[in-house]
Amino acid sequence: MRLVSVAVPVPYLDALTYSVPDSIPTLPVIGARVRVPIGTRTVVGCVIGHDATLDAATTPRDLVEVLDEAPFLPPDVVALCRWVAEYYMAGVGDAIMVAMPPGSKRASAYKTQRVISITAHGLSALEEATRKQREVLEILATAPAGLPASDLRDRGVSADVIRRLMTNGLAVARSAPDERDPFERSALQGVVRDATRDLTGEQSAALAILGELADTRAFHVALLHGVTGSGKTEVYLRLADRICAQGRQVLLMVPEIALTPSVAALFRSAFGGRVAIQHSALSDGERHDQWQRIRSGDIQVVVGTRSAVFAPLASPGLIIVDEEHDGSYKQDESPRYHGRDVAIVRAQAAGALVVLGTATPSMETYQNAATGKYTSVSLERRVLDRPLASVRLVNMRDEYAVDGPDVVISRQLTDAIDDRLNRREQVLVLLNRRGYATAVFCRQCGDTFECPNCSVSLTVHRARAGWRARCHYCNYAMQVPKTCRKCAAPYLEHAGFGTERIEQHLKERFPEARIGRVDRDSVRRKGELTRLLTQFGAGELDILVGTQMIAKGHDFPRVTLVGVVSADVGLGLADFRASERTFQLLTQVAGRAGRGEQAGEAIVQTLYPEHYSIQVACRQDYRAFFERELEYRRAMRYPPMVALINTLVRGRTFDEAMDTAAAMVRHLEPAASRVPFVILGPAPAPLGRLRGEHRVQFFLKGTRRAQMREAMKAVLAVMPDVRRRVTVDIDPLNVL
Ligand code: ADP
Ligand code: ZN
Numbered sequence: 081m082r083l084v085s086v087a088v089p090v091p092y093l094d095a096l097t098y099s100v101p102d103s104i105p106t107l108p109v110i111g112a113r114v115r116v117p118i119g120t121r122t123v124v125g126c127v128i129g130h131d132a133t134l135d136a137a138t139t140p141r142d143l144v145e146v147l148d149e150a151p152f153l154p155p156d157v158v159a160l161c162r163w164v165a166e167y168y169m170a171g172v173g174d175a176i177m178v179a180m181p182p183g184s185k186r187a188s189a190y191k192t193q194r195v196i197s198i199t200a201h202g203l204s205a206l207e208e209a210t211r212k213q214r215e216v217l218e219i220l221a222t223a224p225a226g227l228p229a230s231d232l233r234d235r236g237v238s239a240d241v242i243r244r245l246m247t248n249g250l251a252v253a254r255s256a257p258d259e260r261d262p263f264e265r266s267a268l269q270g271v272v273r274d275a276t277r278d279l280t281g282e283q284s285a286a287l288a289i290l291g292e293l294a295d296t297r298a299f300h301v302a303l304l305h306g307v308t309g310s311g312k313t314e315v316y317l318r319l320a321d322r323i324c325a326q327g328r329q330v331l332l333m334v335p336e337i338a339l340t341p342s343v344a345a346l347f348r349s350a351f352g353g354r355v356a357i358q359h360s361a362l363s364d365g366e367r368h369d370q371w372q373r374i375r376s377g378d379i380q381v382v383v384g385t386r387s388a389v390f391a392p393l394a395s396p397g398l399i400i401v402d403e404e405h406d407g408s409y410k411q412d413e414s415p416r417y418h419g420r421d422v423a424i425v426r427a428q429a430a431g432a433l434v435v436l437g438t439a440t441p442s443m444e445t446y447q448n449a450a451t452g453k454y455t456s457v458s459l460e461r462r463v464l465d466r467p468l469a470s471v472r473l474v475n476m477r478d479e480y481a482v483d484g485p486d487v488v489i490s491r492q493l494t495d496a497i498d499d500r501l502n503r504r505e506q507v508l509v510l511l512n513r514r515g516y517a518t519a520v521f522c523r524q525c526g527d528t529f530e531c532p533n534c535s536v537s538l539t540v541h542r543a544r545a546g547w548r549a550r551c552h553y554c555n556y557a558m559q560v561p562k563t564c565r566k567c568a569a570p571y572l573e574h575a576g577f578g579t580e581r582i583e584q585h586l587k588e589r590f591p592e593a594r595i596g597r598v599d600r601d602s603v604r605r606k607g608e609l610t611r612l613l614t615q616f617g618a619g620e621l622d623i624l625v626g627t628q629m630i631a632k633g634h635d636f637p638r639v640t641l642v643g644v645v646s647a648d649v650g651l652g653l654a655d656f657r658a659s660e661r662t663f664q665l666l667t668q669v670a671g672r673a674g675r676g677e678q679a680g681e682a683i684v685q686t687l688y689p690e691h692y693s694i695q696v697a698c699r700q701d702y703r704a705f706f707e708r709e710l711e712y713r714r715a716m717r718y719p720p721m722v723a724l725i726n727t728l729v730r731g732r733t734f735d736e737a738m739d740t741a742a743a744m745v746r747h748l749e750p751a752a753s754r755v756p757f758v759i760l761g762p763a764p765a766p767l768g769r770l771r772g773e774h775r776v777q778f779f780l781k782g783t784r785r786a787q788m789r790e791a792m793k794a795v796l797a798v799m800p801d802v803r804r805r806v807t808v809d810i811d812p813l814n815v816l
Contacts, residue, residue: 082107083140085129086116087161087176091414092803094165095172096125097132101142108143111151111158115144126176128158153179154375154392160426161390169792169808170415178415179390181371182364194253196242197226202250212241213250220251222605229253230364231606271345273317280464283311286457287318293455294323294398294433301424303404303449304437306459307468307700308671309635312437313343315459316400317350319435320381324351328397328432330381333388333419335406338609339632343402344383351381358384358391386411386419389426396432399423403633404436404445405664410813418811420445439671439702440664443713446706447720462675469642469673469680471698473689476646488577488585493643493683497586501593501622505678506638509586509625510669511579511645514599515539518576520549520560524569531556535769540574541601542584554771582645583625590623598626631669637676642669647686647694654766655815656718659693663705666697717758719811723785725792726812728765730773730805737776738762740802744795745778751791757782766815779815 084107085095098116100107108114108127116125122144134140151158153176161175168175198220206217216237220227232242245251279287286304293300306312320330337344337359348355356370356379373379375392382391386409389399401409401420409419420436427434436445436454449456462468474490483491500507517540521528529538531551538549540560547560563570583597596612603609609629616624617636624630650662666684674680686694696705714721727744731737741762752759761778768775780788792808 081140083130083132083134084108084114084127084143085132086114086125086143087128087172088116088118088123088125089173089177090118090123090171091174092171093173095128095132097134097138097140098143099140104143104146108146109149109151110155111153112149113147113152115147117141117144125173126153126158126180128162128172128176154394156426156429157390157392159429160422163425164415164417164422167789168415168417168810169789169796170417174414175417178387178411178417181368194229195226196220196229196232196245196251196253197223198251199249202245205248205250209250213245216241216245217250219605222607226254228363228365234363235606271342271349273346273349275317275350277314279314279318280311280461282306282459282461283315283463286315286459289455289457290315290319290433290435291322294319295326297397297431299428299431299433300455301427301434301436301448301453302455302457303441303445304435304457304459305441305446305449305702306437306439307462308439308668309462309466309468309675310439310459311463312402312459313346316343316402316435316437317346319398319400320347320351323397324354324380326397328395329379329393331388331391331393331396331399331423332381332383333399333401333409333423334383334385335403335408335632336385337383338613339629340402340634341610341613342635343633347381347383354378354380356382356384356391358382358388386417389419389422396426396430398433398435399427400435400437402437404438405440405442406632407661407813412814414807416807416809416812418813421811440667441702441706443660443706443709444720446702447710450706466674467679468700469670469682471670471682471684471700473694473698474683474685475689476685476687479685488582488645489589489643490683490685493645493685494589496641496681496683497590497623497643500641501590503640505640506616506619506621506636507623507641507643508630508636508639508669508672509582509623509643509645510627510631510665511577511582511625512627512649512665513576513578513646514552514580514601514627515550515578516542516547516580516584517574518578519574520547520572521575522564522567522569523571523573525564525567527564527566529558529560533769533772535767539578542580553767579625579627586623586625593622594620595623595625596621598624598629600627600629603629628665628669631665631672633668634672635675636672638678639673639675640678640680642673642680642682644669644682644684644686647684647697648688648691651688651691651693656713656716657813659691659709659712663693663697663709666694667700667702670697670700717781722781722783723788724812725780725785725788726777726809726815727779727792728775728777728807728809729762729802730770730775730807732773734764734768734774734776737774737805740799740805741776741778744799744802744806747795747798748780748791751787751794752780755782755784755787755791757784757788757791777815785810 082100086098087095112127113124115122157179161179165172165175202217323330356374401423404420424434448454474492479487479490497507519537529549534553541548549560550557579599598612615621650658670682692708729737729741758781762776765775765777
């Protein structure tokens, strides 16, 4: 019997074994898509091996159809997916699905798409339409040329609503070829690479070392540790030139393209049509197109987010992971892979060079550089000898003492903003918390508004129809009433503040200034983020208020002041990476100031001016931070000193979750003393309830990651019925 292993798109499932019937003469190759039966339906899966075995008692089912003669996914990408599934304990189908282009579950090429546009009747009916329909019509009204149906679906619009709009004559559909230039709608235009400019001495030295590593055509990892504004992008570009000249390809990974469009744009300008950009603003059809172009060998450079690590490049010679410390490289659903770490595994198989670029390396990466596992290259100065921004700390306790406890923006920061506005320079104001207020409470009885599904308080947002309280985890929302639900007293108050409140405060204080806000709420509408960043870049806004989204690798030369409203937002969290994140955020946001001709300044408001991650961020002294933080990680036995596995168990009741977790821990105990490793917990997760489910977690801590993983696998093998309620996170970034 001829057997094949097939990855199917079903969560948690390992590869399934099928037999190849006599009607199919040739064995399908690894990477080919096949149609296979599963239960009562058939699905499209991917052949991942010819090594399937079966015990004598099982009769495999026949596969139905082979869709590709040649591999659809390149075999090395299939191997990478198998590694991801194995390492992160995910179903192999989950991993394969990440690598597949959208639409590949269909057998035929995906070349046309349905475009929906609003009719004149739809425009005039906007006000009378039902709420659901109005939401969709409002989206459509912003796009006169129409929007692909897949884009609407991506935004949660159901096919049903679209159909109803069309029957009522409010919208029409047409079929359009799907070959738009993905750059059309983005801020990626207008940035031009100046290939003639001289490298700084540090850039040349870095390029020499990295170029030599690349030329060996052997696997290497290098950390490019360059302070903010040191010109890392130019080093990437020159290195990419070199690899392309060797006939190999380049993969540039970035945390989020919409947040750092200039890096993508520079690559686009340098490599023209030989660049493929994979980002979330593309429709399925566009992404599929780009994927096909990469697969066909048409492309030399791929720029993309974490899933681009699976791009079907034939012989990648260089993988750059820009801002390698960024948390968005870790996927927070299965497979819970880290794009940077998978990049390293891919490079190892391909004999490629990995360059990890950042001003604030993760503890893991810097430790690997410090111990010599990675080559370390640094850029210690900004280009053209521009100074780093100077940082001033404002102790908010002093402000409260003078101006009362309701102060949100200190006198120093207010004066500095005023000064920049007068000089026609630009200002960034960071507060890493969205919404208007963080809680509502009753002054009389103390009642607070908690989410009914999650153990968090609701965040207050300002809406057209008054105040709304919303859960940032499950999206539960309610109107904030005028009086207390419990005691009926009319004394409901807001506590805490977020970006919306800062925006309002600044608008009142500086009525002449043009102010924009960037956070997950303000940029929900597609294209809005790009629009705001473009406006700010073009000088059409004076102040940009926002969450960490404004702290990423932006290069706005006219920004001379960065204000941090509350540096302490992340410090209180029960997460061992809290200091690392705070340090990275402050250093990165301060790095946005003074990138042009005028020197920059950052003003940091804090309640804990003596905290070390705030102190060293002010000096922008990475090394001092690393050493201090490593001491703490060593003392507490946290990564990078040990490996960590987080297991989260969900249940309808707390007891159900706790009992399951306790049973798992009992099964793990023999291995824990044998390997050995430490088991911490089970204990209620910091976010004890989420979307109506109770959550209990436990950790494995030890130096033998592989054996720890094996032990976890063994437990799940003996308790298969709990698999769907258990999330195993290998090398977790968030432990909440
Ligand atoms: P980083 O990513 O290290 O923060 P960028 O790559 O964004 O820094 O570069 C910062 C700024 O310096 C950009 O505006 C870039 O155009 C400019 N720049 C880079 N290299 C040079 C150079 N050799 N000469 C002059 N300007 C440069
Ligand atoms: Zn909730």
